[in-house]
Amino acid sequence: MPVAVPAAAALALGLWGIDRQDSMWRDESVTYQVAHRSLGELWGLLGHIDAVHGVYYLLMHAVFAVWDGGLLALRLPSTVATALAAAGVGAIGARLAGRRAGTLAGLVLVLLPVTQQYAQEGRSYALVTAGVTWATYFFVRGTGESRGGWWTAYALTLGLACWLHEFAALALVAHGLTLWWSRVPRQVWRSWGIAAACVAASLLPLAVASAAQAEQQLGWLGRPSLSAWLQFLVISGVGVLLSRLLVRGLAGTASADADADAVALVRLSVPLLIAPTGLLMAISLVKPWYVDRYVLYTMTGLALPAGAALGWAITRLHRLAPAVRVLTACLLAGAAAAVLLPWSLSVRSPESRKDDVVAVAHAVEKSAREGDGVLFMPARRREWLLSYPSVYGRLDDLALDESPAASHTLQGTELSAEAIRRSILAADRVIALTDPPGQPLDPFAQEVVKRQTLKAYFEVCERTQVLGAQIVVYARPGHCVR
Template sequence: MWRDESVTYQVAHRPLGELWGLLGHIDAVHGLYYLLMHAVFALWDGGLVALRMPSVLATACAAAGVAAIGARLSGRLAGTLAGLVFALLPVTQQYAQEGRSYALVTACVTWAAYAFLRGLRATGSRWWTGYGVLLALACWLHEFAALALVAHALTLWRLSVPGRVWRAWSLAAAGVTLALLPLMAVSSGQADRQLGWLGRPGLNHWLQFLAVAAVALLLSRLLSRRPGAAELVALALPLTLVPAGLLLVVSFVEPWYVDRYVLYGMTGPALLSGAALAHVVRASRRFSRPARALTACLAAGTAVAVLLPWSSQVRSPESRKDDVVAVARAVEKSARDGDAVLFMPARRREWLLSHPDLLGRLDDLALAESPAASHTLQGIERPAAEIGRRLLTADRVIALTDPEGQPLDPYPQEKVKRRILDSRFRMCARIPVHGAQVRVYIRSGNCM
């Protein structure tokens, strides 16, 4: 479990009144997801399995949706292969086993795209109603799902659809926008607290986007020569390019880009890849059976060789920024009941909030108001002078810090913690954990 999953775990376990209070202060954009997880834990408090099961099921649902879209546009073989490609993508597998909302958003956007396709030729409003409901649900799970509307508008333009279709889509899009307005009104006031940690996308983000875009454009060019591929390309290419591309461009002004925010865009490359692979399979039927078997074995072996290391890596704790379970174990081994505990910086309190029994054995001497009481994620800390006075009364302190080399917060509370520990205490142990350190300090006596 890493820190974002820990947020889901501890927030979803709060009583509904406290959860509602939190959403008025921060994380309204994840509010529906927290409520869903609150219901999951009320039905079955199954720890990490329960935390991640909705994402697993949602990813399976999204893969089925990709297969359904591919089958409708390019045939059953292409659909099956597209669903398999989507399921095998390392980024899909990463968020399939993470307790956050991104897999659910992807499932909703994918099936909304299926309803969108059915609506293109339908005469009634049934499919457009389903499209609007699914996309509104996706947006309430994460607002940036609304960028799919822009991609779908580009699809309609590329297909030169009649005015009747434009009108039906516009009504559905207006319904999605209206449904999203209350969430936008609340979350806009939380934007600084919600996204203030983000920096502008670096070169690696742009290179990743350009690599995916290049593959999608190449596949689109190859498929465009095939009869009946126009709809596939018109749907898949905008989904690949528009949501991520728009967020990257906007991030020149407001840094809002994180690849998982637009995870649903990976359905585009999967659809294109499925159609291309189906074409290769059909073309191979001209060859003898032994040649086809050899080619299939070589292709499968290459896929395993390329994907297996990535798939293994995204299932390891090292694929995340930290590991709160490992941090808690290190604290449990090092701490004694009644020891003082300091979180440096204060937002690292998240490392123990999902282990309340362990945290309850320690004296959180900087904490003025608990997360639940203050309707915040990590609580409110005391003024710097008071933290300093309380710290000087402690004999043994467990300090949870970022790894060596990380930038230090400039706030007065953090400065006083560092200054007093360095000048009045002696460090007896430093236990490195993935993404964290657990340090043991004493003020007097020996380290035993």
């Protein structure tokens, strides 16, 4: 029950609205188009950029080779991984706080809006969460038993999670803090140290490759904002508060074993919730690397004390009169639904993401004529059409030098500024794909010449706004078809 019920709930919620109203945002589009490249093209890409996602791209390449199921195939691995993560939380909770607490902890993880969001995301973060969660389960078993098999499973599982995204290695810091807080015997430290060293050693090739790509990979990031710090502090505070309530609620009222289990659960959960995010945000004050989804797996550290606290509260609720118990349960369930349902609906809408490449492709398809020129302003917005070759193939990409596959890049390489200018001037109609009004403009020479040439020699015929983008049709003066 602690494993099966959360897993079933995760699958049900993950499959609900999995197509997100037939939408896909640009990060998912990267997965989709890269996973459809040949193995040779994919290997060439990873030598230049995105090595950190290489194992995930290979997995998705295999998925599409077996079944090219569109958006469902793109997102289903994340849905299944979320079910595995929920099952892992249930197993940890049951081990440390009982079957009821484990079941509830798994369900808490499933119901968190951020979990539901990435359960339907064609990226690696749900898979990383599943890997770290089950590695944490093996960590719990290894600290309580002398069998070396648990530490082998720990090293293999966490190593795989790190290869899916190397910031999973920050879970090692959390686990080390748990051992220090728990004052475990030297033998446990030795076993964990060997396993941790194996994980670190296995990750070394990826770390070297991704370090060389760090500027391209993470150069767009800034230091954590005030809102990011406040979000981290609030979530950490909730986790600590739940942990304190759990320990205080059980102290003196439960058996010594239950009290010890609650303490063990807290010593596992609090470092996992706080340490990876806090460390990554602190590093990002010097070297900006932080994005909240990179440490999505820390939500396991929130779900565990929440589930155990709910289990304790239900036990207390049973002491009330039947009528009061039913009324209280109904009120709490209604309040939870009122809070969570709007969030659940929101993350299943196209508006929950930055843009929608499906909407962009459909808008371009309606506006474009065969042979029209197309410009991506900035060049990285070429991603909006790369997953739709039937639309992109009808257009003449005026700035493209080498295609993404040929150049071993994500969005291809572009001509020099002067060559782009000549290419634009040779066209009669141009479809420009740009960011919405008010967004900062790239200062690079190629981007400047695109804007200046269109302004000087063309007029705007049509402007279409879609989520996170706009499509502008340009033509020579007097040649717009109204």
